[in-house]
Amino acid sequence: MHRLQKYILNNFSTLFMSLFLPLFVIASVIFLIKLSTYTAVIQLSVLEMGKLYLFILPEILFYTLPITFFIAATLSLFKLSNDNEIIVIFALGIKPGFIIRTFLKPAFILTMLLAFDFLVIMPHTKTLSKNFLSYKKSEAKFNLAASEFGNSFGDWLLYIGAKNRDGTFAKVFLFNKKQQEEILITTKRAEVINDSGILHLKLMNGEGYSYSTEKFSQINFKTMFINDTLKTNLRTYEQPLQYWLSKENAGKKKHLLIRNTLLSLFPMITLFLIVTIGVVQVRHQKSKVYLYLFVMIVLYYGMTIGLEKVFQYYTIPIVAMSWLIVTYIFYKKTIVNKF
Numbered sequence: 001m002h003r004l005q006k007y008i009l010n011n012f013s014t015l016f017m018s019l020f021l022p023l024f025v026i027a028s029v030i031f032l033i034k035l036s037t038y039t040a041v042i043q044l045s046v047l048e049m050g051k052l053y054l055f056i057l058p059e060i061l062f063y064t065l066p067i068t069f070f071i072a073a074t075l076s077l078f079k080l081s082n083d084n085e086i087i088v089i090f091a092l093g094i095k096p097g098f099i100i101r102t103f104l105k106p107a108f109i110l111t112m113l114l115a116f117d118f119l120v121i122m123p124h125t126k127t128l129s130k131n132f133l134s135y136k137k138s139e140a141k142f143n144l145a146a147s148e149f150g151n152s153f154g155d156w157l158l159y160i161g162a163k164n165r166d167g168t169f170a171k172v173f174l175f176n177k178k179q180q181e182e183i184l185i186t187t188k189r190a191e192v193i194n195d196s197g198i199l200h201l202k203l204m205n206g207e208g209y210s211y212s213t214e215k216f217s218q219i220n221f222k223t224m225f226i227n228d229t230l231k232t233n234l235r236t237y238e239q240p241l242q243y244w245l246s247k248e249n250a251g252k253k254k255h256l257l258i259r260n261t262l263l264s265l266f267p268m269i270t271l272f273l274i275v276t277i278g279v280v281q282v283r284h285q286k287s288k289v290y291l292y293l294f295v296m297i298v299l300y301y302g303m304t305i306g307l308e309k310v311f312q313y314y315t316i317p318i319v320a321m322s323w324l325i326v327t328y329i330f331y332k333k334t335i336v337n338k339f
Contacts, residue, residue, distance in 0.1 A: 004089070005102045011079065012103070016072035023064045031056050042136040055129035058121045062114060066266040069110055070274065071293055073103055077278025078289050086279055096279070096335045100271050107267040114264035118256075123243040156201075156226065160190075167191065172203070174226075181212035185224070201226040258308045261316050266300065269324045272331035279335055 035052050038044060044052070077099065080086045090096070161171025168191040176183045187206030203224040210217045244253060277292045300323065308315040 001098070004094070004098075008076070008080070008099070008102050009106070012073055012076040012106075015076045015079070016068060019072050019075075020064065020068045023068055024060065027060045027064050028053070031060060038133065038136075042133070044136070048132075048136070052129060052132065055125045055132070058117050058125050062117050062122065062260070062263070065110060066114060066263055067297060069107065069267045070270050070297070073274045074278040074289065074293060077275065078280065081278065081280045087281070096275055096331075099275050099279070103271055103274065107271060110267045111264055114267075115261075118260040118264065119244070120240045123240055127243075164189075172206075174203075181210055184209045184211075187224075254312070255308065258313060258315050259304055262300075262304045262319055265316075265320055269320055270296075270300075270327065272324070272327040276327065276331045276334055281338075 032049075032053065035049060035056070038052075077086065080089075089098075155176055157175045159173040160169045163169055168189055170189055172187045172190040174183075174185040174187075185203065185206060185208045187203040189204045191202050191204075193200040193202055203226070204222065206221055206224065208219045208221065208224070244257060246253075273296060277289055277296070280289070300319075303319050303323070304315065307319060311318055
């Protein structure tokens, strides 16, 4: 029995990899195209694009793995049916339940991995991704160019005489017009400091002038900081349970929790359906395995999206139990009664 299980799983693993790689590449291309839209707002290097891709990698795996498992398991049984190997197995007195038990362990492991992925890993990577994009957007707001007018730093207008090789700026002029006074600052050298997502402008060896209708004042300074003008909206990472229970984006997270839970359960609750579709009598049945695969995937997703608006969290047990019961009825009528 162990050798037979190993033989079936070897056929399954070969098909699984041949299906997973194309699906993974297609999903990666789609997400990379989505990421490329950020370049219209911020500048991203190849390394930064790779960093963002790593952040969305758990999401790509989450949506490709359960579908790949369902298709690969079904097609591996269909291949064994075409080669009449399934008929030989049943002729030796082995029951269809043996095939269910063979796929039960990998299905259970995959379900646990998917649940861990979306409950623990994805909140962390989404937080990192949003913080990174927020940081890059704040940098984009402070894109200084030498010898050009129109530079700004918060409420300040800047003119930069030159940009040094070390990234600092020379001959910098800052102007700020308030309601009752105007401020002009000149400095020989300036640099930008990023402190945990907050940009500071450090001015060195300069002079400051403040004038209004009533007074005029001047100061000389060695070092001056202009702080908290471009604060990046960074999110602190919370524990997974706190993330899912927090009120921030509660509606969106509720939909994600319902859909992702059902998608995590998909490998486990489709085992009866896998055997029902994959095991066929080639001489007596005209196979429509690819049509059935497409229809079942669309139907499962359709039920999840359609019912969650009505039943909310009750959608999880309703869809899971009804899917399991209906597929078992078909499995019993089409497989168990025949073999």
